[in-house]
Amino acid sequence: MASSTPGVPERRGIPGAEFVEDVQTYLTQSGLNVNSALAFLLERLQQYKLVEMRLLAQQRNIQAKIPDIEKCLDMVATLQTEKGTGEARITDFEVSEGIYYCARIEDNDSVCLWLGANVMLEYSYEEATALLQKNLDNAKASLEVVDADLQFLRDQATITQGNAILLGPLMGLSCNICFAREFLVDGNVFFFFS
Amino acid sequence: MQQDGSSETEVTWEDQQNINKFGRLNNRFHELEDEIKIAKETNDNLEDASNELILTDEEVVRFQLGEVFAHVPKEGVESRIEQMKEVTSKNLEKHEEERDSILAQMADLKKILYGKFKDSINLEED
Numbered sequence: 563m564a565s566s567t568p569g570v571p572e573r574r575g576i577p578g579a580e581f582v583e584d585v586q587t588y589l590t591q592s593g594l595n596v597n598s599a600l601a602f603l604l605e606r607l608q609q610y611k612l613v614e615m616r617l618l619a620q621q622r623n624i625q626a627k628i629p630d631i632e633k634c635l636d637m638v639a640t641l642q643t644e645k646g647t648g649e650a651r652i653t654d655f656e657v658s659e660g661i662y663y664c665a666r667i668e669d670n671d672s673v674c675l676w677l678g679a680n681v682m683l684e685y686s687y688e689e690a691t692a693l694l695q696k697n698l699d700n701a702k703a704s705l706e707v708v709d710a711d712l713q714f715l716r717d718q719a720t721i722t723q724g725n726a727i728l729l730g731p732l733m734g735l736s737c738n739i740c741f742a743r744e745f746l747v748d749g750n751v752f753f754f755f756s
Numbered sequence: 757m758q759q760d761g762s763s764e765t766e767v768t769w770e771d772q773q774n775i776n777k778f779g780r781l782n783n784r785f786h787e788l789e790d791e792i793k794i795a796k797e798t799n800d801n802l803e804d805a806s807n808e809l810i811l812t813d814e815e816v817v818r819f820q821l822g823e824v825f826a827h828v829p830k831e832g833v834e835s836r837i838e839q840m841k842e843v844t845s846k847n848l849e850k851h852e853e854e855r856d857s858i859l860a861q862m863a864d865l866k867k868i869l870y871g872k873f874k875d876s877i878n879l880e881e882d
Contacts, residue, residue, distance in 0.1 A: 716776075
């Protein structure tokens with residue numbers, strides 16, 4: 563019986579997991595004995611765990627950025643709509659923690675955007691909106707890629723886990739498949755040997 | 757997938773894909789639960805805010821825009837809050853719908869997987 567899916571996929575550096583249907587064929591093909599095969603699979607699972615932590619951190623970063631950019635867009639849009647009235651806005655802004663001061667903001671045609679690396683540039687409302695929108699779109703696209711990476715990774719980890727379970731009986735153990743959330747992040751390999 | 761000699765329940769590629777799909781749905785389900793919780797909190801906050809607005813007799817209210825508080829007349833704030841409440845409710849509804857659909861899909865997959873593997877597989881959360 564065939565022991566692998568046609569062409570194991572790999573994604574952006576994440577190694578794909580070969581799905582094993584028949585253990586004997588797999589062991590003969592790879593030339594490993596049961597113990598080394600199991601060791602290899604467990605090591606793979608550890609690698610997946612590391613990559614998952616990295617991806618989750620990336621995901622958190624982007625998820626924190628997106629509301630910020632949306633708030634900025636909102637602010638610029640508000641300034642733009644209020645522009646026509648010719649009145650100065652009065653705003654309270656934070657001088658220090660818990661201390662606010664009143665400011666009068668005159669009608670204006672531009673905003674300054676903080677670009678990071680101690681750089682701030684002045685933009686017209688339209689340019690600012692365009693720039694912020696582009697940043698927002700990029701962030702959302704990156705988030706999608708990271709999400710897809712995570713899904714792929716988790717699938718490969720599940721397959722590897724399943725493969726490892728297949729080896730259990732050959733070592734005289736019987737096992738169960740068990741499900742838990744983010745089983746890799748906990749640092750435990752979730753199968754129960756009895 | 758107990759292979760203790762007596763019952764040979766093999767995991768086919770299709771089964772593996774079902775298991776993978778269940779895992780993905782489970783993850784997405786938890787993400788949605790978190791998002792729904794946040795959306796509900798935001799809704800409550802907006803409710804409280806509009807209640808406070810009704811009680812206050814000041815003409816100018818300080819409305820948070822980004823990191824600053826803009827002085828906005830009361831009616832302006834009221835309409836803004838109404839707008840925000842609408843957006844949040846729609847969001848909440850969308851998330852809840854997605855969550856319900858995911859739960860249904862997970863229930864189907866559970867039936868299939870339990871049907872084939874019976875006791876050898878555990879798909880419940882601890």
